Amino acid sequence: MRPTVHDIAAAAGVSLATVDRVLNQRPGVRHVTREKVETAIRELGYVRDVAAANLAKxxxxxxxxxxxxxxxxxxxxxxxxxxxxxxxxxxxxxxxxxxxxxxxxxxxxxxxxxxxxxxxxxxxxxxxxxxxxxxxxxxxxxxxxxxxxxxxxxxxxxxxxxxxxVDNIAAGRTAARLLGRFLGPRKGEIAVLAGSMLVRDHRERLEGFSAVMAEEFPGLAILPVLEGRDDPEIAHMLVADALARNAGIIGVYSLGAGNRGLIRALKEKAVDRMLTVIAHELTAHTRAALIDNTVDAILNQDxxxxxxxxxxxxxxxxxxxxxxxxxxxxxxxxxxxxxxx
Amino acid sequence: MRPTVHDIAAAAGVSLATVDRVLNQRPGVRHVTREKVETAIRELGYVRDVAAANLAKxxxxxxxxxxxxxxxxxxxxxxxxxxxxxxxxxxxxxxxxxxxxxxxxxxxxxxxxxxxxxxxxxxxxxxxxxxxxxxxxxxxxxxxxxxxxxxxxxxxxxxxxxxxxVDNIAAGRTAARLLGRFLGPRKGEIAVLAGSMLVRDHRERLEGFSAVMAEEFPGLAILPVLEGRDDPEIAHMLVADALARNAGIIGVYSLGAGNRGLIRALKEKAVDRMLTVIAHELTAHTRAALIDNTVDAILNQDxxxxxxxxxxxxxxxxxxxxxxxxxxxxxxxxxxxxxxx
DNA sequence: GATTTTTTGATTTACGTACATCAAAATTGG
DNA sequence: CCAATTTTGATGTACGTAAATCAAAAAATC
Missing domain, CATH: 3.40.50.2300 (Response regulator)
Incomplete structure (x- = not known):
């Protein structure tokens, strides 16, 4: 049985009121008495019953x-x-x-x-x-x-x-390794779609991503970041444009929101290309894209x-x-x- | 303020004792009275305060x-x-x-x-x-x-x-896809190390693994399962032997325990081979192996x-x-x- | 209508804590 | 040593529920 306030009162040889004063740091207790009570609390291993306390309060x-x-x-x-x-x-x-x-x-x-x-x-x-x-x-x-x-x-x-x-640097690093490993020996360019570089989590993801890419996958070059403002329309435009202009893109990392636009662009422009795509946040759209192989992996925070x-x-x-x-x-x-x- | 037993007693026009009888399914309440109380409970949206109840009990x-x-x-x-x-x-x-x-x-x-x-x-x-x-x-x-x-x-x-x-079939499927994607276009054989096929989770992992391998990675052939009884020594022997005898092995999936033996075997026999290895359960050993690149991914249940x-x-x-x-x-x-x- | 049985009400105690009050005791200051 | 002050004790009420008791009322039985 766990000890109660009564037990510490008895053990310390004081009254319940005094124990209460000590427990709830109310004034009017001599130093020595306070110490007696605190000793009893420690020795009996008393822990306040939070449920009962909340009820009373x-x-x-x-x-x-x-x-x-x-x-x-x-x-x-x-x-x-x-x-x-x-x-x-x-x-x-x-x-x-x-x-x-x-x-x-x-x-x-x-x-x-x-x-x-x-x-x-x-x-x-x-x-x-x-x-x-x-x-x-x-x-x-x-x-x-x-x-x-x-x-x-x-x-x-x-x-x-x-x-x-989540640890966003770790997330970026993980994305890089997954992308690098999925691409294997292929060499080419990687498009990165972010919301805004003003947001700390996006900066950190990019930082982690770039670090691992540089260290471990020298055959893959990161293109200048596309800032889609987490907006599907802007994302669509940026990605469609990048894919149209650069035939060397073999991988995409989407580290922000607005994936609806990304996915539409991929379906329009890249069905015939062997693109490996990693995106953040599991939503109805990214889930569907993962299932139909438009996206290869999704990183998510619950x-x-x-x-x-x-x-x-x-x-x-x-x-x-x-x-x-x-x-x-x-x-x-x-x-x-x-x-x- | 959430309603209390007193509120439902008042609302139902009965006494506290009757409410208690209904709440704790004690006998001695007429059907109509019980229904009155239950209606009041529903209408006021009463939910028993579990903390208070536990305290009382x-x-x-x-x-x-x-x-x-x-x-x-x-x-x-x-x-x-x-x-x-x-x-x-x-x-x-x-x-x-x-x-x-x-x-x-x-x-x-x-x-x-x-x-x-x-x-x-x-x-x-x-x-x-x-x-x-x-x-x-x-x-x-x-x-x-x-x-x-x-x-x-x-x-x-x-x-x-x-x-x-965890869903062990999904775990096996995931392992297969990771292994398949990491290996990319390479063709070869995959060694599977299990504890025992008598254990349901191991059977399920293998089932999921085999299914995805067959569906999606026809270039990879699964070798007969090595049953290591979750014992490091046996695992070491089995894996070392398999690696020595079969030069075509390019991937390993360890779906059970005893990874200490697996890792030792890999370090002895496969430093020069480009093996991709996926193992289950994060332990001090598998963690170290992941960091030193002996293992490529670890699937874990917390x-x-x-x-x-x-x-x-x-x-x-x-x-x-x-x-x-x-x-x-x-x-x-x-x-x-x-x-x- | 009287009797038995069932149902209901009223009331109390308890759980462990918080908090307030008032009286009693101990300590301090002069 | 007395008064003022501080510290402590004793006690009660409350929180929301559980569980028990006993009396009272209602219903069912004959």
Whole structure:
């Protein structure tokens, strides 16, 4: 049987009220008495029953999710997962609010973060835009003791407590190796389609991709990056154009969103060419393309896992509890047509 | 504010005691009254506060894990993860007991299962040995209302509530496609190292592997399966022998354990040969081999996820609650040297 | 209509913790 | 040593549910 407050009161030779004062760091306890209680807690191995405590406190976890107002499948999926979490909120005692901010707009994000300290959420998850101001705002909130996790896109060098997302450098490296190995001894050029080089995750994916390409696949040359703004139309135009003008392209790496346009371009211009294609994010479109062999592999991050992980971590931080690190690692999913979920 | 038992009592115009009788299916409630209460529950959207209920009941979840007494890295890892779960058991209100049974011994497993119904655990997780007797024993326990999940190895066609493990056919198919794509246009022979064809997961992996090889890579011929009994020594001997005798081998798929022996054989006999190798289970040995290019890809199932998932599912079933399906899907991890955790 | 049986209500205690109140004790300052 | 202050104890209520008891009311049986 795990020890209760009564047990530590008895063991420390004090009253329940005193134990309570120590446990909830209320004033009015002499130093020596506090130490007696703390010793008893340690020796009996007491851990507060969080369920009972939450019941007594009527505790809920007001959480805020800050997301960019981007109109692409991944963000829609992320939103959907947050809505799912909201449906579970009564059972999980959470109270989740989402705030949309303009994408790629550090100032807007910062002003939302500033306002946040007023309504005192017990945790904040944000898709970070990588800018010094944002970092400063996050660091300030962390110092004010708000639990903060970055979601999908990290804020390196900031004090955020946790990052719920994949390692994008590793993702880029993995894409490069897959592409290089799939192409085997063939030599040629590789087209890279990104959303924007202003976004940290895209930069990191490209960085990892380029590094492995340079180190290990000297026969493959990376063409200048096509920036499709995560927009299917722009992506279509850029890719169709590149394929038309450059007969040496034998591989494509799409590291952002807007894959619908990419896939259309591939079907129009490259049915007869032996192209090897690797794309990010599993959506209805990329899934279909994987199945019909237009795409060879899809790298994916599971938005549902990211959202649930962010919530678990924020709750744990709010309670001052430890998290199971291995459980919260967001993995890079690699899908071939054989292991689709 | 979510409704409480008091609210439904008021709404249904009955007393708290009656609500309690309905909620906990105690006798002594007229049919019409029961329906009034059930209507109120539905209309107010009442959901029992599991935390409060567990507190009141002093509920714990006695769980039993039944594992084969196999001496390989994967089973050691699985055991370690269960021990981790035991450390968390006071916070999670679980009470986990593990039982070891001789491997590949349906009769032993059945007799353990028979005895189990006596000490009334509230959930059972087992690494299933695929045999009709086992299936019958599991089905009987399910009919007696024990929540049961299979772990790592499934029992197809049984009534088990859930399977916490990967899709092994998909794993085999994935291995085949990776190997086939990595080898590109090369033609040659593929050696397959398995533990035993008596184990369902190994059979399924081979089945998936063979299917994709036959459909899509006609230039690659699968050699007769080497059965290494998941033993490093035997694996070493078999692989070394095969490599020595057959110069046409250009790829290896190791779908079981005992990879230590495989890796040694590869380093001794195949440094100069351009072998492409895919193995299962990420261990210290396979990780090192991936990094030094002895192995090209590792397929893995995360034992920690499997154990935690099994526990979550068993608890949910014991409480009659729903599980988050997407969260409980055990994914096939594909590791290249770039995305190692 | 009286009796038995079934159904329902009212009330209490408990789970482990939080939090508030008031009195009692111990400590400190003068 | 007395007063002021701080520290501690004792006690009660609350959170939402479970489970038990006993009395009261309603229904079924004869």
């Amino acid at each position: 009527g505790r809920t976890y007001p959480l805020v999710f800050i997301l960019p107002a981007s109109d692409n499948s991944f963000m829609h999926g992320l939103n959907a997962e947050i809505r799912q979490a909201v449906l579970r909120s009564s059972a999980e005692r959470t109270d989740i609010r989402t705030i949309e901010v303009p994408a790629f707009d550090p100032a807007a994000l910062v002003s939302v973060l500033e306002e946040l300290s007023r309504d005192k959420p017990c945790g904040i998850a944000l898709v970070a835009t990588d800018a010094p101001d944002v970092r400063a705002a996050v660091d300030r909130l962390v110092r004010e003791r708000f639990p903060i996790v970055t979601l999908v896109s990290d804020l390196t060098g900031s004090l955020r407590h946790h990052y719920a997302g 938005a549902g896992h990211e959202v649930r992980s962010a919530i678990r971590v924020l709750k744990a931080k709010a309670d001052g509890l430890a998290v199971i690190e291995a459980q919260e690692r967001i993995r890079l999913d690699i899908f071939l047509k054989d292991n689709l979920p | 002093g509920r714990t979840y006695p769980l039993v894990f039944i594992l084969p007494a196999s001496d390989n890295s994967f089973m050691h890892g699985l055991n370690a993860e269960i021990r981790q779960a035991v450390l968390r058991s006071s916070a999670e209100r679980t009470d986990i007991r593990t039982i070891e049974v001789p491997a590949f011994d349906p009769a032993a497993l059945v007799s353990v299962l028979e005895e189990l119904s006596r000490d009334k655990p509230c959930g059972i997780a087992l690494v299933a040995t695929d045999a009709p007797d086992v299936r019958a024993a599991v089905d009987r326990l399910v009919r007696e209302r024990f929540p049961i999940v299979t772990l790592v190895s499934d029992l197809t066609g049984s009534l088990r509530h859930h399977y916490a493990g 034992a920690g996820h499997e154990v935690r998932s099994a526990i979550r599912v068993l608890k949910a079933k014991a409480d009659g609650l729903a599980v988050i399906e997407a969260q409980e899907r055990i994914r096939l991890d594909i590791f290249l040297k770039d995305n190692l955790p």
